[in-house]
Amino acid sequence: xxxxxxKNICKDYIQGKEPVRVLKNVNLTMERGDxxxxxxxxxxxxxxxxxxxxCLDVPTSGEYLLDGKSxxxxxDDALAEIRNRHLGFVxxxxxxxxxxxxxxxxxxPLLYADVxxxxxxxxxxxxxxxxxxxxxxxxxxxxxxxxxxxxxxxARAIVTKPDLLLADxxxxxxxxxxxxxxxxxxxRLSQEGxxxxxxxxxxxxxxxxxxxxxxxxxxxxxxxxxxHGI
Amino acid sequence: MRENIRxxxxxxxxxxxxxVLTMLGIIIGIAAIITIVSTIQGTNEQIKExxxxxxxxxxxxxxxxxxxxxxxxxxxxxxxxxxxxPQTREELCxxxxxxxxxxxxxxxxxxxxxxxxxxxxxEVYGIDPNYLDVYxxxxxxxxxxxxxxxxxxxxxxxxxxxxxxxxxxxxxxVGKTLExxxxxxxxxxxxxxxxxxxxxxxxxxxxxLYMGSSAGAVYIPDAVWPxxxxxxxxxxxxxxxxxxxxxxxxxxxxARILTDSQIIDKSGSFDYRSQDMLEQxxxxxxxxxxxxxxxxxxxxxxxxxxxxxxxxxxxVSVTERTxxxxxxxxxxxxxxxxLLQFLTESAVLTSLGGxxxxxxxxxxxxxxxxxxxxPVAISVPAIxxxxxxxxxxxVVFGMLPAVQAAKLNPIQALRRD
Ligand SMILES: Nc1ncnc2c1ncn2[C@@H]1O[C@H](COP(=O)(O)OP(=O)(O)O)[C@@H](O)[C@H]1O
Ligand SMILES: [Mg+2]
Numbered sequence: 336x337x338x339x340x341x342k343n344i345c346k347d348y349i350q351g352k353e354p355v356r357v358l359k360n361v362n363l364t365m366e367r368g369d370x371x372x373x374x375x376x377x378x379x380x381x382x383x384x385x386x387x388x389x390c391l392d393v394p395t396s397g398e399y400l401l402d403g404k405s406x407x408x409x410x411d412d413a414l415a416e417i418r419n420r421h422l423g424f425v426x427x428x429x430x431x432x433x434x435x436x437x438x439x440x441x442x443x444p445l446l447y448a449d450v451x452x453x454x455x456x457x458x459x460x461x462x463x464x465x466x467x468x469x470x471x472x473x474x475x476x477x478x479x480x481x482x483x484x485x486x487x488x489x490a491r492a493i494v495t496k497p498d499l500l501l502a503d504x505x506x507x508x509x510x511x512x513x514x515x516x517x518x519x520x521x522x523r524l525s526q527e528g529x530x531x532x533x534x535x536x537x538x539x540x541x542x543x544x545x546x547x548x549x550x551x552x553x554x555x556x557x558x559x560x561x562x563h564g565i
Numbered sequence: 566m567r568e569n570i571r572x573x574x575x576x577x578x579x580x581x582x583x584x585v586l587t588m589l590g591i592i593i594g595i596a597a598i599i600t601i602v603s604t605i606q607g608t609n610e611q612i613k614e615x616x617x618x619x620x621x622x623x624x625x626x627x628x629x630x631x632x633x634x635x636x637x638x639x640x641x642x643x644x645x646x647x648x649x650x651p652q653t654r655e656e657l658c659x660x661x662x663x664x665x666x667x668x669x670x671x672x673x674x675x676x677x678x679x680x681x682x683x684x685x686x687x688e689v690y691g692i693d694p695n696y697l698d699v700y701x702x703x704x705x706x707x708x709x710x711x712x713x714x715x716x717x718x719x720x721x722x723x724x725x726x727x728x729x730x731x732x733x734x735x736x737x738x739v740g741k742t743l744e745x746x747x748x749x750x751x752x753x754x755x756x757x758x759x760x761x762x763x764x765x766x767x768x769x770x771x772x773x774l775y776m777g778s779s780a781g782a783v784y785i786p787d788a789v790w791p792x793x794x795x796x797x798x799x800x801x802x803x804x805x806x807x808x809x810x811x812x813x814x815x816x817x818x819x820a821r822i823l824t825d826s827q828i829i830d831k832s833g834s835f836d837y838r839s840q841d842m843l844e845q846x847x848x849x850x851x852x853x854x855x856x857x858x859x860x861x862x863x864x865x866x867x868x869x870x871x872x873x874x875x876x877x878x879x880x881v882s883v884t885e886r887t888x889x890x891x892x893x894x895x896x897x898x899x900x901x902x903x904l905l906q907f908l909t910e911s912a913v914l915t916s917l918g919g920x921x922x923x924x925x926x927x928x929x930x931x932x933x934x935x936x937x938x939x940p941v942a943i944s945v946p947a948i949x950x951x952x953x954x955x956x957x958x959x960v961v962f963g964m965l966p967a968v969q970a971a972k973l974n975p976i977q978a979l980r981r982d
Contacts, residue, residue: 419897420897434575
């Protein structure tokens with residue numbers, strides 16, 4: 336059973352008065368353990384696609400099966416629960432809560448899963464250890480470098496042991512060195528069996544993935560696009 | 566929930582100035598209401614205390630100097646003031662509504678009364694035969710004064726329950742000998758006010774008597790008062806009135822008659838004044854009815870304004886924290902949780918305002934009580950209601966911002982940066 340199946344996903348946005356089709360008949364299948372990268376120029380619809388996969392947005396048409404189950408007609412709270420239990424998010428700009436320590440930031444998704452406090456702390460500490468931040472657990476985000484913040488964000492995404500880890504240009508806001516550290520973490524996570532879908536601008540980063548897709552003007556092209564270049 | 570409250574306090578602490586300004590409306594409104602309610606409560610309690618004793622329709626008329634009761638314990642016999650004559654007494658009896666009149670002398674605190682080596686710290690009264698009836702005293706042990714006691718200038722005394730306790734250490738005092746101004750007085754009886762009269766609290770003295778904290782009182786026949794104290798003391802007057810409604814008028818009439826007939830030097834600082842609590846009570850009651858309802862309306866408007874202020878700040882807070890809300894929703898926070906977070910924050914904010922308001926209100930009530938001589942009763946239910954109400958304001962006015970936060974679309978929320 337594929338973890339993810341997109342069938343003819345379309346997404347329209349109203350821009351001005353006209354509806355603009357941002358995603359055009361996107362088909363994508365991911366198996367458990369896959370590490371998929373999607374590349375594409377700015378404005379091509381990458382984030383839109385990730386939002387739909389991440390249950391933050393709903394497609395205009397098409398079918399989306401997560402772990403074989405259709406997500407159509409689920410209400411906001413049901414989608415929130417799916418995001419919480421099955422998905423992990425890493426964003427370009429970290430989105431850490433500035434007043435919480437690294438540990439509390441990481442523990443946050445567990446709070447929404449009603450995990451008791453003690454376990455939240457334990458599991459958050461474990462996740463921080465997995466990204467190599469065991470020594471900075473009680474730091475506030477503004478006491479951490481960009482790369483460290485992104486590692487905290489990754490820890491937050493994996494603390495719930497999600498079925499699918501989604502990353503939207505996770506190195507976009509980082510310098511090369513910090514970026515490559517982040518990529519190492521993703522590679523290791525993938526080796527440990529995590530299913531990862533990553534969006535990126537950079538070819539070098541995309542090369543880490545098992546499979547590479549390109550998106551152009553809302554159309555997703557398979558691996559063969561790789562050979563054509565962009 | 567605990568987490569929410571902790572976060573709320575963190576948020577409030579993080580914006581101290583803003584939080585205080587936001588709470589100000591609530592603080593002022595609640596403080597005003599607590600002040601007003603405390604004053605009303607105090608006034609009403611006083612009115613109640615005075616009216617409960619309606620069985621005891623006694624108006625006292627006393628000699629005043631410059632508006633203060635003239636106390637012979639500390640001051641000499643006033644010159645130019647006569648002793649009340651039987652004719653004047655008869656005149657007082659003729660006032661419409663008067664049932665009985667008693668003339669008496671008294672000392673607030675007398676250092677010249679002893680039982681063995683114990684000094685009496687309470688009052689001493691020189692009473693006429695009508696006194697016990699006017700004040701509703703009943704003999705509990707021994708006997709009261711007889712006509713022979715008065716006619717024969719007998720050195721006899723009555724004591725009340727407090728005196729039995731403080732002076733005689735609870736022993737039966739009947740037959741014991743008191744030393745009053747170096748004369749031996751035989752205690753013949755113990756008196757107490759009958760039930761229906763007891764709770765009238767017209768003065769601190771009554772209060773102490775009622776609460777049993779007074780050293781008690783010793784009564785001797787007025788016939789022997791001059792031998793124990795001094796001659797020619799102008800007496801106090803106690804008038805028993807048939808109906809509570811007549812008390813004010815009777816007091817005024819009696820005061821006028823006494824001022825006219827007793828005070829020789831009209832240019833002086835002396836006059837007779839009645840102590841009629843009913844009159845005072847009615848004034849207080851009026852105040853608590855008109856002014857205070859107006860004040861409560863004003864305070865409510867302040868609460869409304871405060872609530873709108875809270876709503877405004879919460880809306881700002883939601884806008885400021887759009888990204889935070891978006892992130893929380895993205896990682897799985899349900900609507901209810903976001904809603905609760907913001908509701909908790911605004912409720913904690915207004916509750917805090919309410920608590921500060923209550924404290925401020927208590928302080929103001931005490932100040933007013935000092936300045937205006939109004940009793941205040943800090944009412945616990947009022948405090949509880951005030952705090953609950955301020956919490957409610959937070960919930961009501963926080964609802965709109967909280968709903969807005971909960972409805973926020975996570976993508977749009979995250980996109981905004
Ligand atoms: N909420 C929206 N309303 C209207 N247009 C949108 C909205 N979100 C995205 N778009 C448009 O959809 C296109 C794809 O956006 P996006 O998926 O963010 O691109 P990418 O992430 O690849 O840069 C862009 O042209 C953008 O302007
Ligand atoms: Mg994008």
